[in-house]
Amino acid sequence: MLITVGIVNIKCNPSLKRELITDLTEMCRGVQHPLRGLFLRSYLLQCLDASILSDSLDDPYCSLEESVSFILTNFSEMNKLWVRMQHQGHSRNKQAREMERKDLRLLVGTNLTRIAQFESITVDFYKTKVLPVILGQIVASQDIIAQEYLMDIIVQVFPENFHIATFDQLMNTLTLLEPKVLVCPLLCNIINRLGSYELQSRKKNEASTIQLNTLNWPNIVCDDSEGKNLLEESLELLLNPRHNEAEPNIAISLAVEVAQLLLRTRREQVSAFGLTAIDVAIVYQTLINLSQHLLGQKCCSLINYFLSSSAVLISLLLHDGAVNDNFLANEILLLLNQPLDPNSLLSGDFSQLSRSPRNNSGFSKTLVSQKVPNEAICTIQQILEMEGFRKLSNLLDPLYLRRMAKHVIYSALEQNHYDQNSETSSRLSSEAVLKGLFGIIQILIKPADDLSYRSLANRVTKNESSEEILEELNALAGVIHLIGPEPRHKDVDLTFKLLKLAYDSLLPGGQAVIKICFPALIFETVVLLKAYRNLLKDKSYEEMSTEEKQEWDQKVYVTVDFCHKLISQLITFDSLETALRCYLDCTLAIDMVDFNKRDSLTYEFLSQAIYLCEERIRDAKAQPNALLSIIACLLDLRNLKADDHATLRLQCTRSANRLLRRSDQTKLVANCALMHWHSTPRENDAPFVLILEESKDKPECCQANGTEVVKCLDRARDLAQDCMDTNVRVQLFIDLLNINSRFRTDGCSEVTDERLQNLLDTVDTLMQNADLRDKQMCFNATYYDNTLAYLRNKKVAEKRIFSGLKIPIDMAQREAS
Numbered sequence: 001m002l003i004t005v006g007i008v009n010i011k012c013n014p015s016l017k018r019e020l021i022t023d024l025t026e027m028c029r030g031v032q033h034p035l036r037g038l039f040l041r042s043y044l045l046q047c048l049d050a051s052i053l054s055d056s057l058d059d060p061y062c063s064l065e066e067s068v069s070f071i072l073t074n075f076s077e078m079n080k081l082w083v084r085m086q087h088q089g090h091s092r093n094k095q096a097r098e099m100e101r102k103d104l105r106l107l108v109g110t111n112l113t114r115i116a117q118f119e120s121i122t123v124d125f126y127k128t129k130v131l132p133v134i135l136g137q138i139v140a141s142q143d144i145i146a147q148e149y150l151m152d153i154i155v156q157v158f159p160e161n162f163h164i165a166t167f168d169q170l171m172n173t174l175t176l177l178e179p180k181v182l183v184c185p186l187l188c189n190i191i192n193r194l195g196s197y198e199l200q201s202r203k204k205n206e207a208s209t210i211q212l213n214t215l216n217w218p219n220i221v222c223d224d225s226e227g228k229n230l231l232e233e234s235l236e237l238l239l240n241p242r243h244n245e246a247e248p249n250i251a252i253s254l255a256v257e258v259a260q261l262l263l264r265t266r267r268e269q270v271s272a273f274g275l276t277a278i279d280v281a282i283v284y285q286t287l288i289n290l291s292q293h294l295l296g297q298k299c300c301s302l303i304n305y306f307l308s309s310s311a312v313l314i315s316l317l318l319h320d321g322a323v324n325d326n327f328l329a330n331e332i333l334l335l336l337n338q339p340l341d342p343n344s345l346l347s348g349d350f351s352q353l354s355r356s357p358r359n360n361s362g363f364s365k366t367l368v369s370q371k372v373p374n375e376a377i378c379t380i381q382q383i384l385e386m387e388g389f390r391k392l393s394n395l396l397d398p399l400y401l402r403r404m405a406k407h408v409i410y411s412a413l414e415q416n417h418y419d420q421n422s423e424t425s426s427r428l429s430s431e432a433v434l435k436g437l438f439g440i441i442q443i444l445i446k447p448a449d450d451l452s453y454r455s456l457a458n459r460v461t462k463n464e465s466s467e468e469i470l471e472e473l474n475a476l477a478g479v480i481h482l483i484g485p486e487p488r489h490k491d492v493d494l495t496f497k498l499l500k501l502a503y504d505s506l507l508p509g510g511q512a513v514i515k516i517c518f519p520a521l522i523f524e525t526v527v528l529l530k531a532y533r534n535l536l537k538d539k540s541y542e543e544m545s546t547e548e549k550q551e552w553d554q555k556v557y558v559t560v561d562f563c564h565k566l567i568s569q570l571i572t573f574d575s576l577e578t579a580l581r582c583y584l585d586c587t588l589a590i591d592m593v594d595f596n597k598r599d600s601l602t603y604e605f606l607s608q609a610i611y612l613c614e615e616r617i618r619d620a621k622a623q624p625n626a627l628l629s630i631i632a633c634l635l636d637l638r639n640l641k642a643d644d645h646a647t648l649r650l651q652c653t654r655s656a657n658r659l660l661r662r663s664d665q666t667k668l669v670a671n672c673a674l675m676h677w678h679s680t681p682r683e684n685d686a687p688f689v690l691i692l693e694e695s696k697d698k699p700e701c702c703q704a705n706g707t708e709v710v711k712c713l714d715r716a717r718d719l720a721q722d723c724m725d726t727n728v729r730v731q732l733f734i735d736l737l738n739i740n741s742r743f744r745t746d747g748c749s750e751v752t753d754e755r756l757q758n759l760l761d762t763v764d765t766l767m768q769n770a771d772l773r774d775k776q777m778c779f780n781a782t783y784y785d786n787t788l789a790y791l792r793n794k795k796v797a798e799k800r801i802f803s804g805l806k807i808p809i810d811m812a813q814r815e816a817s
Contacts, residue, residue: 004047039107078108082105115130138177152185156189191286277314277323285334303338310388323397336392429485429494476516477516532556560586576612577622580626583612587609662719713739727776734763734784785810
């Protein structure tokens, strides 16, 4: 009631404002009950609104300094009452009182909000008259709840330029807070607000106002001195204990060199008087994020510095030097992920387990909520060259190290996807970078007989399925495709050295790694072989001198021998079908490169493929497909000797005749006829087999031999006739009709119209006696109709062929009639 009367008197007689405000303030001192006094002073502050407490410097009745002095006095008294609430009542009700105090904290913080609303307050006035009083009250309260909340309110309500001018005061106050105060959220808040202010200034093209006192740090590779000052000042809290009690029995000095930086802390007291390991990780995440926003593409060296510092600090905070806490391990993963893919935090790819629960009051908008520019994201090469990245990752246990290795692989693949059309490359084009990568992902390659890996495998199987593990190995195989410069012929020697390094790193991985990753390694080696051909465009093999030829031959031979070694490993672990396909790919690549042992090595690789098909591959379905691939490969060879080609043709024909099922024998023997007749695909006419390299000239190794073609076709017809299944026999005869018509179109005079007519009549007879209600026979009828349509079109387009054929009507027309 007296406050209400006083406010009315102030408004009626402004000249008495100063005296009445002083009387009201002194009157409130008479109420010392914490809860009642708190609400009474809150009511007084509400009544003294902006019309009474002026922020004008020229107000004769109540100046700005007097208004601020009153609010600071009221804040001091309210803070004391608020802190005294913890001592009211029985000790068993302490938790309930703490909850009540947290609910009433806004009453105390409103005082600071009112001061921040005074527009006439200058930076100097805030620095000399306002902040020292507030910080003094905070430190003197010696209360955890009060210190955490009030420090956070200071950061939130006052402008950024005030914080810039008083940054050293804020940092010094953080070191004086109670041991159990959570400094990490406060420090992150300050850093983020200053970073946001700097970014906004840059967007407005304003000169940066961040001019903090530079500490005596070692040289850091960083061109932005302002950002460097801010980041260095932010580190000060991490490098010193919060209290300086002289206790020589427990205080020890630890000197650790991190980028020529001497860190001093206390092992026993660090958890009580300094930041925890989780706090260190979170603060460094904020620092790295800030450096990415402020420095852009120049931030990588500073990030390496931060990672090194955090690794040393976290290791000092751990008792046994290993990370056993899941919360800490997740924060370290977030820290390691920050330079690779900081924007994944926005999409929730990583769970921020320990960050949100540690906020006692609302954070200001952090820089993490803003997307990091693409130029500030470090490439995989820069990451792998960072010593700090390796130091920090070594702190993780195998399970979390495995998660980190997976993310490095996925980031490398994703960066390569986005960098294909840009000037920057994310390819692994140096030996140091590749060694760094395999050093990090070695946890994914370790053999199963490793004891540490066994315990890891037991833990993995509980959380991950075999499909997920297979996905990891496939991603590992994908990284192999990033090895070497692009294009390969830019530096073939370096590419080969890198591929050998990958082989040495992957070989200890055992069966699973070899089966999945070696095919990719073989593919890259085949690409390297094809790159040798590009090197011969400027100077052919015949134009080389004798010494150049010897050097060239040795270089190509070593690469081919490396291919053979890789394929042998696949065969060792019974990956036979993959090994056969790799043999064929290598055969085609060898045939393209001009060197002295081309003929013999081409024959060797293809003969090994035939041996695999005949002796090692026993599956009745896989064997025909393998033999068909061999025939297709043989058709594409252009430089094999005629005698060797004849030997391989004969062996393929024998293998086709030794297949288990008659239907497979028929198809393969018919396809063997293609090896005796070289044909070039015509325009708008798809070839029967895939020809990888078209050539207008017939290769010397394969000339047209119509007699051998007819022998193969006759043998195939006899085999088809022996099939007991009517559906299969009909399909085989339609296949033979298509193959014969193909040879007729390509100019094989031995395949006459009479032969084609005989096949037509045979198929037509079989179709007339067939049961078209059968699903397979319906398919054969459609197949037959399409073949007849093709023959009619050819007969009309090229009258010189198929002129003597009597083509029956379609099965569909017969059914309709």
